[in-house]
Amino acid sequence: MNAVDTALTGKSAVKLISGNHACALGAIAAGCRFFAGYPITPSSEIAERLARQLPEVDGVFVQMEDEIASMAAVIGASMGGVKAMTATSGPGFSLKQENLGYAAGAEIPCVVVNVMRGGPSTGMPTRPSQADLMQARWGSHGDYPIIVLAPASVAEIYSETIRAFDLAELCRSPVVLLYDQVVAQLSETVALDNAPASRPERKWASGPRSAYKPYAGDGDGIPAMARPGAGYRSHTTGLTHGEDGFPTQNPEAVTRNLSRLFTKLERHRDLIDAWETLNCDDADVVIVAIGISARAALRAVEQCRAQGLRVGLFRPITLWPFPEQQLRRAAAKARAVLVPEMNTGQLRLEVERVLGGLPVEGIQLFSGEAIAPADIAARAAALARGS
Amino acid sequence: MYIDTAADFEIRDYLRQEMMPHFLCPGCGHGIALRALLWAIHDLGLDKDKLAVVSGIGCAGRLSAYIDANTFHVTHGRPLAYATGLALARPDLHVVVITGDGDCLAIGGNHLIHACRRNLKLTCLMLNNEVYGMTGGQVSPTTSETMLTTTTPLGNQEPHFDACALASAAGAGFVGRDVTHHVPKLKELIKAGLAHPGFAFVEVLSDCTEIFGRKNDLGSSPEMIMRQKSEIRPSAYRDTVDTPFRANDLPTGILAQNDRPEYGAAYRRAVAARKGAL
Numbered sequence A: 001m002n003a004v005d006t007a008l009t010g011k012s013a014v015k016l017i018s019g020n021h022a023c024a025l026g027a028i029a030a031g032c033r034f035f036a037g038y039p040i041t042p043s044s045e046i047a048e049r050l051a052r053q054l055p056e057v058d059g060v061f062v063q064m065e066d067e068i069a070s071m072a073a074v075i076g077a078s079m080g081g082v083k084a085m086t087a088t089s090g091p092g093f094s095l096k097q098e099n100l101g102y103a104a105g106a107e108i109p110c111v112v113v114n115v116m117r118g119g120p121s122t123g124m125p126t127r128p129s130q131a132d133l134m135q136a137r138w139g140s141h142g143d144y145p146i147i148v149l150a151p152a153s154v155a156e157i158y159s160e161t162i163r164a165f166d167l168a169e170l171c172r173s174p175v176v177l178l179y180d181q182v183v184a185q186l187s188e189t190v191a192l193d194n195a196p197a198s199r200p201e202r203k204w205a206s207g208p209r210s211a212y213k214p215y216a217g218d219g220d221g222i223p224a225m226a227r228p229g230a231g232y233r234s235h236t237t238g239l240t241h242g243e244d245g246f247p248t249q250n251p252e253a254v255t256r257n258l259s260r261l262f263t264k265l266e267r268h269r270d271l272i273d274a275w276e277t278l279n280c281d282d283a284d285v286v287i288v289a290i291g292i293s294a295r296a297a298l299r300a301v302e303q304c305r306a307q308g309l310r311v312g313l314f315r316p317i318t319l320w321p322f323p324e325q326q327l328r329r330a331a332a333k334a335r336a337v338l339v340p341e342m343n344t345g346q347l348r349l350e351v352e353r354v355l356g357g358l359p360v361e362g363i364q365l366f367s368g369e370a371i372a373p374a375d376i377a378a379r380a381a382a383l384a385r386g387s
Numbered sequence B: 001m002y003i004d005t006a007a008d009f010e011i012r013d014y015l016r017q018e019m020m021p022h023f024l025c026p027g028c029g030h031g032i033a034l035r036a037l038l039w040a041i042h043d044l045g046l047d048k049d050k051l052a053v054v055s056g057i058g059c060a061g062r063l064s065a066y067i068d069a070n071t072f073h074v075t076h077g078r079p080l081a082y083a084t085g086l087a088l089a090r091p092d093l094h095v096v097v098i099t100g101d102g103d104c105l106a107i108g109g110n111h112l113i114h115a116c117r118r119n120l121k122l123t124c125l126m127l128n129n130e131v132y133g134m135t136g137g138q139v140s141p142t143t144s145e146t147m148l149t150t151t152t153p154l155g156n157q158e159p160h161f162d163a164c165a166l167a168s169a170a171g172a173g174f175v176g177r178d179v180t181h182h183v184p185k186l187k188e189l190i191k192a193g194l195a196h197p198g199f200a201f202v203e204v205l206s207d208c209t210e211i212f213g214r215k216n217d218l219g220s221s222p223e224m225i226m227r228q229k230s231e232i233r234p235s236a237y238r239d240t241v242d243t244p245f246r247a248n249d250l251p252t253g254i255l256a257q258n259d260r261p262e263y264g265a266a267y268r269r270a271v272a273a274r275k276g277a278l
Helices: A004-010 A019-030 A044-057 A067-079 A090-106 A133-138 A154-171 A181-185 A251-263 A266-272 A291-304 A324-330 A345-355 A373-384 B030-044 B060-066 B079-089 B101-107 B111-119 B163-171 B184-195 B207-216 B221-231 B263-275
Strands: A013-018 A036-037 A062-064 A085-090 A110-118 A124-128 A147-149 A174-178 A187-191 A235-236 A275-278 A285-288 A311-316 A318-320 A334-342 A360-365 B051-055 B070-073 B094-100 B123-128 B174-179 B198-203 B233-235 B249-257
Touching: A004 B060, A013 A019, A019 A044, A019 A085, A019 A110, A019 A154, A019 A181, A036 A044, A044 A062, A044 A085, A044 B263, A062 B079, A067 A085, A067 A090, A067 A110, A067 B079, A067 B111, A085 A090, A090 A110, A090 A133, A090 A174, A110 A154, A110 A181, A124 A181, A133 A174, A133 A345, A133 B123, A147 A154, A147 B060, A154 A174, A154 A181, A154 A187, A154 A266, A174 A181, A174 A291, A181 A291, A181 B094, A235 B060, A275 A324, A285 A291, A285 A373, A291 A334, A291 A373, A311 A324, A311 A373, A324 A345, A334 A373, A345 B079, A360 A373, A373 B079, B030 B060, B030 B123, B030 B184, B051 B060, B051 B079, B051 B184, B060 B070, B060 B094, B060 B123, B070 B079, B079 B094, B079 B111, B079 B263, B094 B101, B101 B111, B101 B123, B101 B163, B111 B163, B123 B184, B163 B174, B163 B198, B163 B249, B174 B184, B174 B221, B184 B249, B207 B221, B221 B233
Parallel strands: A036 A062, A036 A085, A085 A110, A110 A174, A147 A174, A235 B070, A285 A311, A285 A334, A334 A360, B051 B070, B051 B094, B094 B123, B123 B198, B174 B198, B233 B249
Antiparallel strands: A013 A187, A110 A124, A147 A318, A275 A311, B174 B249
């Protein structure tokens, strides 16, 4: 059976689907068996698809009473040991922040999809934006680590959704899947059979109850979780806790546990980091972009190269933690950096921080439209010519 | 009327002794309510390994840490939403929620009405002490009219919520209320709630002696408990005694019970039917 046949019979292989549908199918492939959500444009197709598909794999779908409850139910399901996800857009992402911080602090794996639409507030529900980059990193109160993945195509939404679950499990961390309305509702072909059947699972507690320390870190900074029903009867809290999981304000215990929390992702950057470079080796101008803006930048690089201009593209796929070293290497020969993005300059702030001293220019579009390749090419060409 | 099983109930079997001494104030009714809950769990023979307790924020929310079970102390107002995810994902667990009047009726009010409507098997124990005690004594949705709190220095002008009437109207499978004065009776009520196949809402009238009691000059714990007793109306007497109860008297006992389908089982049945049809 060739790819077209399998697509027609709906069994597997290559399909023409939208980004949101790819996300739902990626979640199933990754082992997601619980989804709680609340309707919001432009992410609702993820919930609709999973409402149909989760029962087929003995999973549970529930539409909760609000965005806050959806995030809470997802964390509750994951505390029960089941891989869980929710999906939302701007206003809903704001409402989820408190419980997202709980998941970060109590180290409960979960995946949160935020399809970025125009803001602030209700904004432009059906128009794209890339204005939640900083909120995805810093949206909840207090210091905490988080992983944010920024796919740029339908195929990449599928593969990054799978990776999001793997990272959530391996790092015991919430993972945000952040993409814009364009790739969410764009239809492209995606190969659905590239996910291995068995996926990573979180580290589960084993051994005697008396020796179990719920937040001990176990050498690699990632604690083993007690599965309810396995006899450990442990305590989980959003209060600052010691290795035993119980609340403490003892300065030494607080410092030890929070230091482990704040550095645990840094210790697993080899798993977390993902980026793409195109023609950066000799680039005078490096364009840094994510999502649909990176798709436009890709075309701009081709146009500039056709004119003999040395322009390259650096695309973070893992947005947070930011691929700092990789960007520094990619921009090693650059004289200027161009950051096209659909906001007022959030990615540019990070690029300026990482490349301190190098001229960094932005193209900012917040009209509810995607940035056109020609606009990026024109500015990149001008920078490459030294003007 | 009650089978007094106190003789074979050893509360220490259900507490995390390493967490003692507990942090409750002298005279607080929450410890009595916790005892009634653990006694009910003991009477029903529930397996501690399969027991999950989810609690919110406030004095009531802190109780989960003392229970020797799978315990989850979550965010303010959200324990019912966390518990919904946990119970749907793990139907093999017995999930109990411990919440307070502010946690459950103010910040978490939306989750309560939808938990009642959804009728998922959860037991929600709401400890009503009429005040935000943890934060120093602010007015709550159940503070009685005219009472003084730190945020009602002129006396409370808002009418108080009848949580059981709310839960009944929203369709909860089981609704009951009792006071800490009647521990064996409270235990029996909680037992009935735990045994109910759908969503069970149990309100316990607790007393906050140190903060609410002091502020309103209500005396010590025994006097506050007797005040609650004077305001209640046992449902057994409701239709038979023409009583001189106060205008704001509160009915107690089992106040509502229905056999609406339990949500988790209904969902799983629908899934099985669809899979069978494929």
